[in-house]
Amino acid sequence: xxxxxxxxxxxxxxxxxxxxxxxxxxxxxxxxxxxxxxxxxxxxxxxxxxxxxxxxxxxxxxxxxxxxxxxxxxxxxxxxxxxxxxxxxxxxxxxxxxxxxxxxxxxxxxxxxxxxxxxxxxxxxxxxxxxxxxxxxxxxxxxxxxxxxxxxxxxxxxxxxxxxxxxxxxxxxxxxxxxxxxxxxxxxxxxxxxxxxxxxxxxxxxxxxxxxxxxxxxxxxxxxxxxxxxxxxxxxxxxxxxxxxxxxxxxxxxxxxxxxxxxxxxxxxxxxxxxxxxxxxxxxxxxxxxxxxxxxxxxxxxxxxxxxxxxxxxxxxxxxxxxxxxxxxxxxxxxxxxxxxxxxxxxxxxxxxxxxxxxxxxxxxxxxxxxxxxxxxxxxxxxxxxxxxxxxxxx
Numbered sequence: 124x125x126x127x128x129x130x131x132x133x134x135x136x137x138x139x140x141x142x143x144x145x146x147x148x149x150x151x152x153x154x155x156x157x158x159x160x161x162x163x164x165x166x167x168x169x170x171x172x173x174x175x176x177x178x179x180x181x182x183x184x185x186x187x188x189x190x191x192x193x194x195x196x197x198x199x200x201x202x203x204x205x206x207x208x209x210x211x212x213x214x215x216x217x218x219x220x221x222x223x224x225x226x227x228x229x230x231x232x233x234x235x236x237x238x239x240x241x242x243x244x245x246x247x248x249x250x251x252x253x254x255x256x257x258x259x260x261x262x263x264x265x266x267x268x269x270x271x272x273x274x275x276x277x278x279x280x281x282x283x284x285x286x287x288x289x290x291x292x293x294x295x296x297x298x299x300x301x302x303x304x305x306x307x308x309x310x311x312x313x314x315x316x317x318x319x320x321x322x323x324x325x326x327x328x329x330x331x332x333x334x335x336x337x338x339x340x341x342x343x344x345x346x347x348x349x350x351x352x353x354x355x356x357x358x359x360x361x362x363x364x365x366x367x368x369x370x371x372x373x374x375x376x377x378x379x380x381x382x383x384x385x386x387x388x389x390x391x392x393x394x395x396x397x398x399x400x401x402x403x404x405x406x407x408x409x410x411x412x413x414x415x416x417x418x419x420x421x422x423x424x425x426x427x428x429x430x431x432x433x434x435x436x437x438x439x440x441x442x443x444x445x446x447x448x449x450x451x452x453x454x455x456x457x458x459x460x461x462x463x464x465x466x467x468x469x470x471x472x473x474x475x476x477x478x479x480x481x482x483x484x485x486x487x488x489x490x491x492x493x494x495x496x497x498x499x500x501x502x503x504x505x506x507x508x509x510x511x512x513x514x515x516x517x518x
Contacts, residue, residue: 128159301344378426
C-alpha cells in the first residue's frame with residue numbers, strides 16, 4: 124500500500140510531500156518526493172483517551188440513558204459497542220480507550236485485534252468505585268444488586284477489585300475521586316474514597332502493571348488523585364493553579380471532555396434537570412481554569428467521554444476544534460494532543476506516521492495544522508486503520 128507525493132503532517136510537524144508506504148499494519152517507508160496532491164494531506168489516526176463504547180447506537184430518538192442498559196441484553200449492548208467503535212474508526216479515530224469497561228469491551232478488543240471484525244485499536248479500563256460513588260449511581264437506587272456495577276469499600280476490597288479486573292484482561296483501572304454529572308443523586312463535590320482506599324487502588328494497579336486514570340471534577344478530587352500518583356486526570360474541571368503547575372511539571376495527561384459538559388449544561392441532549400444543573404455549575408467556572416492550566420503547560424490530550432447518547436462517536440473531530448477555542452491551543456498543538464501526545468499517554472505505538480509504527484492514517488482535504496477547521500468529517504477522503512482502508516478511497 125502506498126501514497127505518492129502527498130503532504131505529510133506526521134503527528135508532530137509538517138514534513139512536506141512524501142512517498143508513504145505500509146504493509147500490512149506497519150509503516151515501511153517515508154521518502155521526500157515531488158508534490159502530487161496539492162489539495163490533500165495525510166496525518167495519523169486520532170486517539171481518544173476517554174470513551175464509553177457500550178451505549179445506544181441506533182437511529183432516531185435514543186432511549187433513556189439510565190434504563191437502556193437494564194432493559195437490553197448484554198449481547199445486544201455489545202453489538203452497539205461494535206457499531207460505535209466502527210463509526211469512530213470511519214471518522215479517523217483509530218484508537219479508543221474505554222474507561223468503564225468489563226468483559227464485553229475486552230471481547231471487542233480481542234475480536235478487533237484478531238481481525239474477526241474490522242475495528243480500531245481498543246484499550247479497556249475497569250472501574251474501581253465506592254458504594255454511593257459516581258460509578259455506582261448510574262443505576263437507579265431501587266435496582267437490585269445483581270444488575271448493579273461492582274463496587275469496592277475499604278482498602279482490601281479495592282485491592283480485590285483491581286485484581287479481579289486484571290484477571291479479566293483489563294489494560295488499566297479507572298478510579299473515581301469525586302462525584303459526577305450524569306450519576307444520579309450525588310454532587311460534583313462529593314468525596315469518593317478515602318486516601319487509604321485511593322492509595323490501595325493505585326498501589327495494587329501499579330504492582331500489576333496497570334495505569335490508573337482518575338475521574339475528578341472537584342478541586343479536592345483532583346488534588347488527592349495527583350498527590351497519590353495517578354497516571355492521568357479525566358475531566359479535571361476545577362483545576363486550581365497550584366495543581367496545574369504540579370501536573371505540568373510531571374507531564375501528567377489531562378482529558379478535558381469539553382463538548383459533553385457543554386451539551387449537558389445547555390440541555391442540547393436528553394438529561395435530567397439535576398444533571399443539567401451540575402454541568403452548568405461546572406462550565407460556569409471551567410473555561411478560565413482550563414485556559415490557565417494550558418498556559419501553564421498542562422499536557423491536555425483528546426478525551427471526549429463519547430457514549431452515543433450525549434457525545435456521538437465521530438464528534439472527536441469537533442472536540443479537537445473546541446480545544447483550540449477553550450484551552451487557547453494553536454491548531455498544531457491541538458492536533459498533537461489528539462495524535463502523538465494522546466498515543467504516548469496510552470503507551471500505544473501509533474499517533475505518529477513513522478517507520479515501524481502502526482499504519483493508522485487519515486487522508487484529508489486541507490491543512491488542519493494551519494487551520495483546525497479543516498479537521499472535519501466532510502473533508503475526509505480516506506481512513507486507513509491497521510493498514511487497511513476502512514472508509515473512502517485512497518487517491
